[in-house]
Amino acid sequence: MEVETKGAKVYTFGAGDAEGDRSMKALLGGKGANLAEMSSIGLPVPAGFTISTEACDYFSKHNGRWPHGLKEKIAEGVQYVENIMDTKLGDSEHPLLLSVRSGAAISMPGMMDTVLNLGLNDDTMEALARHTGNERFAYDSYRRFIDMFGDVVMGISHSKFEKAIAEIKKKKGVENDTDLDIDDLKEVVDRYKAVYRKETGHMFPDDPYEQLQFAINAVFNSWDSERAVKYRRINQITGLLGTAVNVQAMVFGNMGDDCATGVCFTRNPSTGENKLYGEFLINAQGEDVVAGIRTPKNISELQKVMPEAYDELLTHCTRLEEHYGNMQDIEFTIQKGTLYILQTRNGKRTGTAAVKIAVEMVEEGKIDNQTAVKLLVQPNHLDQLLHAQIDSDSIDEESVLGKGLPASPGAAVGHVVFSSEKAEELASDDYPVILVRIETSPEDVGGMAAAEGILTSRGGMTSHAAVVARGWGKPCVAGCGDIVINYKKKQFTNGSKTIKEGDWISIDGTLGAVIDGKHEVVKPEMDDDYYTFMNWVDEYRNMGVRANADSPEDSARAREFGAEGIGLCRTEHMFFGEKRISAIRKMIISETDEERRKALMTLLPYQKSDFRKIFKVMGGLPVTIRLLDPPLHEFLPEGTDEQKEVADNLGIDPQKFADIVRSLKEFNPMLGHRGCRLGITYPAITEMQSRAILEAAVELKQEGVAVLPEIMVPLIGTPQEFHSQKMVIDDVAKEVFEQTGDSVEYKVGTMIEIPRATLVADQIAKEAEFFSFGTNDLTQMTFGYSRDDAGKFLKIYLEEGILQHDPFQVLDTEGVGRLVELATQKGREENPDLKIGICGEHGGEPKSVAFCYKQGLNYVSCSPFRVPVARLAAAQAALE
Ligand code: ADP
Numbered sequence: 070m071e072v073e074t075k076g077a078k079v080y081t082f083g084a085g086d087a088e089g090d091r092s093m094k095a096l097l098g099g100k101g102a103n104l105a106e107m108s109s110i111g112l113p114v115p116a117g118f119t120i121s122t123e124a125c126d127y128f129s130k131h132n133g134r135w136p137h138g139l140k141e142k143i144a145e146g147v148q149y150v151e152n153i154m155d156t157k158l159g160d161s162e163h164p165l166l167l168s169v170r171s172g173a174a175i176s177m178p179g180m181m182d183t184v185l186n187l188g189l190n191d192d193t194m195e196a197l198a199r200h201t202g203n204e205r206f207a208y209d210s211y212r213r214f215i216d217m218f219g220d221v222v223m224g225i226s227h228s229k230f231e232k233a234i235a236e237i238k239k240k241k242g243v244e245n246d247t248d249l250d251i252d253d254l255k256e257v258v259d260r261y262k263a264v265y266r267k268e269t270g271h272m273f274p275d276d277p278y279e280q281l282q283f284a285i286n287a288v289f290n291s292w293d294s295e296r297a298v299k300y301r302r303i304n305q306i307t308g309l310l311g312t313a314v315n316v317q318a319m320v321f322g323n324m325g326d327d328c329a330t331g332v333c334f335t336r337n338p339s340t341g342e343n344k345l346y347g348e349f350l351i352n353a354q355g356e357d358v359v360a361g362i363r364t365p366k367n368i369s370e371l372q373k374v375m376p377e378a379y380d381e382l383l384t385h386c387t388r389l390e391e392h393y394g395n396m397q398d399i400e401f402t403i404q405k406g407t408l409y410i411l412q413t414r415n416g417k418r419t420g421t422a423a424v425k426i427a428v429e430m431v432e433e434g435k436i437d438n439q440t441a442v443k444l445l446v447q448p449n450h451l452d453q454l455l456h457a458q459i460d461s462d463s464i465d466e467e468s469v470l471g472k473g474l475p476a477s478p479g480a481a482v483g484h485v486v487f488s489s490e491k492a493e494e495l496a497s498d499d500y501p502v503i504l505v506r507i508e509t510s511p512e513d514v515g516g517m518a519a520a521e522g523i524l525t526s527r528g529g530m531t532s533h534a535a536v537v538a539r540g541w542g543k544p545c546v547a548g549c550g551d552i553v554i555n556y557k558k559k560q561f562t563n564g565s566k567t568i569k570e571g572d573w574i575s576i577d578g579t580l581g582a583v584i585d586g587k588h589e590v591v592k593p594e595m596d597d598d599y600y601t602f603m604n605w606v607d608e609y610r611n612m613g614v615r616a617n618a619d620s621p622e623d624s625a626r627a628r629e630f631g632a633e634g635i636g637l638c639r640t641e642h643m644f645f646g647e648k649r650i651s652a653i654r655k656m657i658i659s660e661t662d663e664e665r666r667k668a669l670m671t672l673l674p675y676q677k678s679d680f681r682k683i684f685k686v687m688g689g690l691p692v693t694i695r696l697l698d699p700p701l702h703e704f705l706p707e708g709t710d711e712q713k714e715v716a717d718n719l720g721i722d723p724q725k726f727a728d729i730v731r732s733l734k735e736f737n738p739m740l741g742h743r744g745c746r747l748g749i750t751y752p753a754i755t756e757m758q759s760r761a762i763l764e765a766a767v768e769l770k771q772e773g774v775a776v777l778p779e780i781m782v783p784l785i786g787t788p789q790e791f792h793s794q795k796m797v798i799d800d801v802a803k804e805v806f807e808q809t810g811d812s813v814e815y816k817v818g819t820m821i822e823i824p825r826a827t828l829v830a831d832q833i834a835k836e837a838e839f840f841s842f843g844t845n846d847l848t849q850m851t852f853g854y855s856r857d858d859a860g861k862f863l864k865i866y867l868e869e870g871i872l873q874h875d876p877f878q879v880l881d882t883e884g885v886g887r888l889v890e891l892a893t894q895k896g897r898e899e900n901p902d903l904k905i906g907i908c909g910e911h912g913g914e915p916k917s918v919a920f921c922y923k924q925g926l927n928y929v930s931c932s933p934f935r936v937p938v939a940r941l942a943a944a945q946a947a948l949e
């Protein structure tokens with residue numbers, strides 16, 4: 070028996086039958102698999118065949134040769150189509166025309182465009198004119214074919230053809246292609262052939278089989294085009310063999326006014342409304358609808374002009390939607406009143422639409438709620454749903470001032486200010502402001518709070534501005550290197566435009582865009598559909614989701630979004646009120662332990678009341694509070710004028726104060742005197758904070774409010790560090806319980822964020838009651854990338870495909886993730902009851918959430934606005 074070469078087989082479809090089906094995307098590409106599927110369920114799909122991705126693979130690996138036998142199979146495929154269509158390729162009576170369409174398993178830019186009307190030459194064109202009695206149509210198809218073949222297959226710039234036709238139109242004094250008469254079109258064809266000959270040095274190929282061979286090879290070659298290769302590398306698309314090629318009989322939407330071509334969605338992709346949505350053009354072909362040559366008509370018009378075809382389209386749409394269990398994006402053509410479906414796929418949609426469609430399709434009984442949760446809404450849809458957006462219709466390219474990182478989603482519009490003081494001073498409902506800074510520091514929180522949105526020219530996804538903004542759900546574009554900020558002149562420029570203080574700008578933190586002027590913002594809303602859907606999500610979710618929240622307001626919001634506790638409450642932000650900052654500054658400049666204690670005691674009541682409020686809001690849900698973490702210099706002023714003022718207020722010699730500030734300066738503050746290193750060198754800090762937490766907890770308990778405090782020690786690298794801090798905390802607890810004559814349950818655990826801690830996690834777990842992976846620092850220290858400076862080179866790494874994702878956004882499962890896995894295993898082996906969570910920014914990123922689920926973490930914790938995203942990602946991970 071003869072063994073077939075791999076890739077030689079082609080897969081036919083048409084006339085209610087098909088050799089492939091929708092499960093065969095890897096082999097037939099998405100388009101081919103769905104054409105086969107549609108054909109076999111009886112939809113009117115023009116007959117054709119699909120050359121598999123295996124053939125493309127062979128072609129790439131064998132220097133552009135076809136697998137043995139493919140040529141014959143293609144000829145058989147053509148014959149199959151000829152039989153069904155009752156025509157013949159190249160026939161001078163009834164010529165068959167073909168379309169050649171590329172299509173990989175995943176749709177991607179860079180792949181070859183479709184060639185329509187293949188098979189035409191002078192001879193077949195005449196035949197087509199005779200056979201259809203429509204000479205104009207025949208010429209129109211011919212000139213389109215020469216243009217498309219020249220452009221797509223031979224790489225002749227489309228503009229060369231455009232120029233030729235424009236000259237003829239000008240000579241005639243007409244505007245539209247449709248205004249050209251037959252003689253004009255004849256001239257167009259001649260001119261196009263001349264362009265082809267000039268550009269390629271060859272005559273336009275007459276032989277339809279040669280045309281077909283050229284077109285197929287061009288599709289294969291496009292798989293290895295620079296653009297396509299780069300796209301796959303950057304998006305980490307691997308394991309695909311190549312693109313398939315669909316060769317299909319042409320149907321004609323350009324034969325007259327009883328013909329049309331169009332695209333439609335089975336439901337409105339921006340609102341989700343259950344109503345056909347789309348556009349069509351009468352007497353047109355292919356890409357005319359999207360090319361903007363003529364303005365397409367709304368699909369509802371079709372009902373008026375071709376009621377029967379419209380009804381049929383509606384029936385097929387419903388059928389396809391039910392069959393695929395998802396909203397479909399459909400391409401169709403009507404030839405002399407007869408409808409053909411040319412493509413279907415799951416339609417792209419907005420967040421609002423995704424949720425509405427999911428809920429309504431369940432209610433209509435088309436899918437069950439598990440499918441809705443698993444497939445119909447992506448986590449990022451929820452992110453979109455929960456944030457305001459700029460009305461994209463109002464933005465043109467010229468008004469885009471620059472692009473930065475999409476640091477915190479949502480849109481904001483306001484007047485530019487360049488300092489936090491100005492922001493606090495000017496911001497009001499009538500005068501919204503956008504705070505524009507090179508970068509922000511904890512001192513800016515007041516201005517950041519007052520501003521509608523934040524724009525920085527430096528810093529990454531975990532820069533101060535980004536983390537704080539995300540926590541508050543405030544739009545932020547970070548690291549926008551396209552703009553240069555000049556604080557002195559109170560302006561910024563992108564090289565061509567200069568924006569001054571007070572000017573209006575708009576920022577879109579979902580896209581990372583900075584836009585000139587005031588634009589309309591569309592506000593988000595959580596409606597009944599949202600709550601219905603999220604209930605289903607929680608039905609399938611079995612990993613906890615907590616929030617990172619530092620204030621009672623954030624905590625309340627976190628609960629609203631469905632958080633089941635606080636996974637990270639940072640205490641440093643609590644020190645930035647006016648009285649508090651001066652107390653902590655006193656603490657920092659203290660020379661004796663006694664002075665230090667005294668300064669800290671003035672902070673105690675503030676901390677305690679903050680914790681009381683947060684515990685109250687969380688009503689018995691666990692609250693993980695992290696002890697002081699940042700290096701102390703962050704609490705001291707930088708400028709000399711400011712230093713003098715602060716020194717005066719503190720009643721200390723300015724020179725001496727300046728010396729202290731200088732002595733606290735570190736070369737590498739991120740690796741310096743911070744985290745538990747502070748608590749170990751100044752135990753009084755840990756004592757004060759633990760006391761504030763536990764006193765607040767006991768008081769509330771006595772008032773009948775349930776509390777569950779978890780005290781978290783940051784930046785542990787050795788078990789001894791943890792031990793020393795735990796001793797301090799436990800001693801304070803004993804004291805507090807003695808003094809109050811009451812007690813509460815509390816846990817002491819640690820952040821795992823230094824690589825060494827993951828390696829000795831078993832020893833740490835001997836005493837720690839919980840671990841929380843601080844994956845921001847863990848990523849920073851594992852890669853050795855400073856997260857505040859990495860923006861510069863990460864951009865290039867991503868463009869070059871050296872990294873597939875920014876590791877500060879998407880957890881690096883191969884490296885950092887291995888450490889998470891190791892620490893989880895070691896920790897649990899030592900202490901099976903160890904509670905483990907993650908509180909880095911990754912806790913709200915869907916891929917990272919899925920990874921955490923696989924590792925068996927108890928919960929993920931993220932900023933309040935990401936909580937719904939994390940809930941869905943966790944449910945989908947469980948359903949995988
Ligand atoms: P894309 O992948 O860019 O969507 P397609 O292969 O779907 O490209 O082709 C683009 C357009 O060409 C289709 O939407 C349709 O209008 C037209 N087209 C493709 N195949 C045919 C065909 N067999 N008959 C008529 N028009 C076709």
Ligand code: MG
Nearest residue numbers: 100400411412
């Ligand atoms: Mg298409």
Ligand code: MG
Nearest residue numbers: 783822843846
């Ligand atoms: Mg940290």
